[in-house]
Each structure stands twice: as C-alpha cells, then as structure tokens.
Amino acid sequence: MHKYMPHTHEDVKAMLEKIGVKDLDALFAEIPKELMHRDMDLPRSMSELELYDHFDKLTSQNKPLIPFMGAGAYDHYTPSVIRHLIERQEFLTAYTPYQPEISQGTLQYIFEYQSMITQLTGMDVSNASMYDGATATAEAMFMACGQRRTDKILVSKTVNPNVIDVVKTYAKYRGLEVVMIEEDAGQTSLASLQSLMCKDYAGVIVQSPNVYGIIEDYTGFSEVISEHKGLFIINQDPSTLTHLKTPASWGADIAVGEAQSLGVPLSYGGPYIGYMATTKKYMRKMPGRICGVTKDKDGKRAFVLTLQAREQHIRRDKANSNICSNQSLLALFVTIYMSIMGKKGVYEAQKISFNHAHYLEEKLLELPTFERIFDRPFFKEFTLKTSLDVKLLNETLKDKGYLGPLPLVTFDQSKQGLVTFAVTEKRTKAQIDDFVHIIGGLK
Amino acid sequence: MKIPKDLYYSESHEWVKVEDGIAYIGITDYAQDSLGEIVFIELPEENDQITQFTEFAAIESVKAASDLNAPVSGVIVAVNEELEDNPELLNEDP
Numbered sequence: 001m002h003k004y005m006p007h008t009h010e011d012v013k014a015m016l017e018k019i020g021v022k023d024l025d026a027l028f029a030e031i032p033k034e035l036m037h038r039d040m041d042l043p044r045s046m047s048e049l050e051l052y053d054h055f056d057k058l059t060s061q062n063k064p065l066i067p068f069m070g071a072g073a074y075d076h077y078t079p080s081v082i083r084h085l086i087e088r089q090e091f092l093t094a095y096t097p098y099q100p101e102i103s104q105g106t107l108q109y110i111f112e113y114q115s116m117i118t119q120l121t122g123m124d125v126s127n128a129s130m131y132d133g134a135t136a137t138a139e140a141m142f143m144a145c146g147q148r149r150t151d152k153i154l155v156s157k158t159v160n161p162n163v164i165d166v167v168k169t170y171a172k173y174r175g176l177e178v179v180m181i182e183e184d185a186g187q188t189s190l191a192s193l194q195s196l197m198c199k200d201y202a203g204v205i206v207q208s209p210n211v212y213g214i215i216e217d218y219t220g221f222s223e224v225i226s227e228h229k230g231l232f233i234i235n236q237d238p239s240t241l242t243h244l245k246t247p248a249s250w251g252a253d254i255a256v257g258e259a260q261s262l263g264v265p266l267s268y269g270g271p272y273i274g275y276m277a278t279t280k281k282y283m284r285k286m287p288g289r290i291c292g293v294t295k296d297k298d299g300k301r302a303f304v305l306t307l308q309a310r311e312q313h314i315r316r317d318k319a320n321s322n323i324c325s326n327q328s329l330l331a332l333f334v335t336i337y338m339s340i341m342g343k344k345g346v347y348e349a350q351k352i353s354f355n356h357a358h359y360l361e362e363k364l365l366e367l368p369t370f371e372r373i374f375d376r377p378f379f380k381e382f383t384l385k386t387s388l389d390v391k392l393l394n395e396t397l398k399d400k401g402y403l404g405p406l407p408l409v410t411f412d413q414s415k416q417g418l419v420t421f422a423v424t425e426k427r428t429k430a431q432i433d434d435f436v437h438i439i440g441g442l443k
Numbered sequence: 444m445k446i447p448k449d450l451y452y453s454e455s456h457e458w459v460k461v462e463d464g465i466a467y468i469g470i471t472d473y474a475q476d477s478l479g480e481i482v483f484i485e486l487p488e489e490n491d492q493i494t495q496f497t498e499f500a501a502i503e504s505v506k507a508a509s510d511l512n513a514p515v516s517g518v519i520v521a522v523n524e525e526l527e528d529n530p531e532l533l534n535e536d537p
Contacts, residue, residue: 284485310503310508314507314508
C-alpha cells in the first residue's frame with residue numbers, strides 16, 4: 001500500500017533539508033522557465049463516481065463498426081480465456097526481467113513462442129519478439145546492412161506503405177539508402193530486381209501477402225539475391241503461413257512480420273507484436289533477446305537468455321541493434337492463442353477467412369461497379385477497382401455500421417478507385433450479404 | 444604460454460608473420476586464454492581491404508565479444524574458413 005502514498009509536506013521538507021536545497025523551485029532550477037508549466041489550469045478533481053460518468057459519456061461517442069478493412073490489422077477471433085491468463089500478475093509485465101533466469105515461467109513461454117514462430121516460418125531461430133511488424137522489418141534492414149557492411153537496401157513497392165515509411169525513417173537516421181523495386185501487375189517485379197540487384201545492396205525486402213492482398217511468387221528471387229551476397233528478407237503475416245509456402249522454402253535469410261493476426265484483438269493503434277526469425281548462419285546478427293534451454297547444476301531443464309554477446313549491454317556501441325526488450329505480453333498472447341486453437345484450429349480459422357474473402361470478392365464482382373484488376377491469388381484480403389465515389393462508399397457503410405475498404409489513393413495518387421477489402425472468419429455470411437447489398441444500392 | 448619469437452605483436456594481442464610478401468594474422472595465446480572458450484568468429488571475406496589498427500573481424504567467447512584490429516593494412520587473400528565452423532580451434536592452436 002505504501003507505494004500509493006504521496007509525499008507529505010513534512011517528507012518533502014525533510015528531503016530538501018537533507019540535500020541542502022531551499023525549496024522545490026531551487027531543486028528544479030535547471031529546467032528552463034518556459035517548460036515549467038506549474039499552473040496548468042486543470043479542471044477540479046473528480047470523485048470516482050463522477051469519473052466513471054465522465055468516461056462513460058466519452059465512450060458512448062465511440063461507434064463500434066464491423067470491419068471489412070485490414071492492411072496489417074485483422075479482426076480475428078480471440079478466445080476469451082487468453083485475456084484471463086495474461087492478466088495473471090506473474091505475467092502482466094511488459095519486460096523480460098532484468099534478472100531473467102529468476103523468471104523461469106516467463107522464459108519458458110518465450111521459448112515456446114520462439115518454437116512456434118520457427119515452426120510457422122520454417123526458419124532455424126526466432127527471437128523473443130519485437131515491437132511490431134514494421135519495426136521488425138526495419139531491424140531486419142539493420143541486420144542485413146550490418147552483415148554486408150553496406151548502406152543500401154532494396155524494398156519492393158508492394159510492401160505496405162506504412163511499413164515502408166517506418167523502414168525509411170530508421171534508414172534516414174542510420175544514413176542508409178532505401179531504393180524501391182518496381183511492381184508488375186500487383187507483384188514485386190523479378191525483372192526490376194534483376195536489373196537493380198548488385199553487391200552494393202545489403203538485401204531485399206518484400207511482403208506477402210502484399211499491400212494488395214496478393215500472395216507473391218518468389219520463384220527465382222533467392223538466386224538473384226544470393227548471387228550478389230544479399231540477404232533475402234520476407235515480411236509475411238504469420239497467420240497465412242498455416243497455408244502458404246514458408247519464408248524458409250523461398251530461401252529467405254530473415255523472416256519478419258506482424259503477428260497481431262494470431263489472436264490479438266484490434267484496439268486503437270495497438271499494441272502489436274513483431275516477429276523475427278533467421279537462419280543459423282545469421283543468428284548472431286539477430287537483434288533482440290533470444291531464449292534458450294539448458295540444464296542446471298542438478299541436470300534439470302532450465303531456460304536462459306542466450307547469445308547475449310551480440311547485445312548492447314555487452315557489445316556497447318558496436319551492437320547491431322539497441323533493442324533490448326521484447327513485446328513479451330503479446331508474445332504470451334500469441335503463444336496461448338496458438339496453444340488453445342491448436343494446429344487444426346489456427347489452420348481452420350485461416351481457411352474460413354480465405355473462403356469468406358473469396359465469397360465477398362465473387363459477390364462484389366457481380367456488381368457493375370466493381371472490376372478485377374489483378375489476376376493473381378489472394379488470401380484474406382483483395383483489391384478491386386470501383387467506379388463508385390470511394391468517399392461516399394465508405395460514408396454510407398459507416399452509417400450502416402461497417403468499416404469499409406481501404407482506399408489505396410490514401411498512399412498513392414495514381415491508385416484512384418482501388419480499394420482493399422479484408423475478411424476474417426468472424427464475418428458471417430449474413431454480414432457479408434448485407435455489406436454487398438448496401439454497396440449494391442450505390443451508383 | 445607460448446610467445447613465438449618469429450612473430451610480430453600488436454598491443455591489442457594480434458600477431459602477424461610475413462612470408463613471401465603475404466602477412467598471416469592471428470590472435471596471441473594470451474588473448475585466447477583470457478577470452479576463454481571461443482564460440483564464434485566472424486572473419487572478413489576474400490578481397491576485402493583492411494586498414495591498420497581498425498577492426499576487421501570479431502571474436503566471441505563465453506565471456507565476451509571483441510573486435511580484432513588489423514596489425515597491418517592490405518587485402519585479404521585467404522581466410523581460414525574452418526574457424527567459422529570450429530571456432531574452438533582458436534583455443535587449441537591460436
């Protein structure tokens with residue numbers, strides 16, 4: 001209870017006397033005057049009842065929508081038991097403990113999480129997770145540039161623009177140059193990669209399913225990239241790996257992505273969880289924490305943090321990355337999700353999402369206002385061209401309680417009329433039919 | 444502790460031996476002993492240009508990770524690739 005007690009005037013006075021400072025103003029003298037907003041004109045404090053009432057009023061302004069939008073955030077089913085488990089006090093802390101080996105339970109679930117990620121991606125080693133898919137992609141760029149000792153990287157134009165932005169921001173402050181690979185009818189162009197790739201580039205970053213929802217075909221990519229000793233980095237929604245070819249089978253050196261789709265519910269802006277996995281060859285270059293298993297002095301199984309020599313608390317300024325944390329609670333979330341759903345459950349959830357997305361596409365194409373522009377396979381997200389006023393379309397859907405598709409013109413002026421829909425197993429046939437019915441009423 | 448007389452030594456515990464215009468570079472017996480069990484070595488690649496007194500390789504033991512500084516400048520003509528798979532060879536015969 002003592003942690004919640006504020007300091008009394010006597011406490012403050014005693015402390016100031018001890019360190020020989022006259023008053024609080026003298027203590028804070030270092031802080032520039034203009035930053036010292038001591039009179040913030042805050043409203044008077046509220047009682048608990050008033051506070052509840054205040055927030056209820058604010059919350060009632062929210063309008064819950066049924067999403068048909070994805071672009072990196074997917075509305076999948078979350079078994080309610082997960083929340084109860086992660087809220088146990090033994091788990092409810094965001095960090096790998098600073099005396100990690102004392103927390104065997106935490107290390108064990110991280111180890112299980114890593115094992116699941118390596119199973120999904122087919123890679124040799126996974127780290128303990130990262131902040132989100134975008135920063136994991138940027139860290140993969142650092143890893144490649146550190147390994148190859150060059151300052152240029154190739155990124156496909158079909159990568160989610162939000163991810164590209166984060167990669168470019170990270171690159172800017174490390175003095176790295178990001179060069180874009182052209183797209184060819186909705187997929188990363190192999191011809192463009194071939195003409196650009198040379199030993200100046202540390203690696204290549206691609207995404208599948210990409211910004212259009214298209215499942216990319218990487219036949220021939222790894223050969224072109226490895227010929228110039230570059231690292232092949234694939235960003236992939238891990239939930240789709242239940243059905244699709246693994247990054248490892250495409251010859252990827254680093255697999256990254258956003259693992260929110262593995263049961264983490266949508267909330268405004270996060271929290272998200274990035275994953276990163278690599279091959280044995282590059283494991284000593286991988287940023288972040290890695291949990292390993294060993295035996296203690298009595299021969300019992302014990303979990304430890306391992307390969308720490310590459311981390312900043314040992315390598316100091318020469319460390320590849322300054323990340324020394326992980327998204328532990330969300331890693332636990334993903335681990336429990338996969339354990340509860342099981343191999344079959346995770347597979348089924350994605351299969352239903354796939355089927356529902358294809359059903360919606362089929363229904364929309366029956367309308368005169370939509371046409372297909374890419375003749376390529378997609379998973380649970382797809383892009384169509386519409387002759388409708390996109391703003392009106394989304395306003396109308398919002399009024400009816402739906403979050404409409406993502407207009408790609410948000411990112412690129414040349415993409416007028418292109419809209420991207422996402423469908424998960426949570427969307428019922430009735431919802432999809434109603435959604436299409438509303439759109440069908442528009443001209 | 445072996446300190447062969449026919450080698451040149453750097454202050455950061457690398458040795459160099461010149462034969463027929465080619466310089467061989469290694470770490471000293473003292474260095475391997477101080478580092479303890481060596482678990483990983485990152486070597487430069489053939490044709491890499493290296494500069495005297497700057498880092499050109501990295502070595503990791505169970506105790507620490509350190510950079511290796513080039514005792515001389517030059518171009519790498521060959522690396523002992525066996526070390527990448529069996530770094531403990533450095534402990535046995537630095």
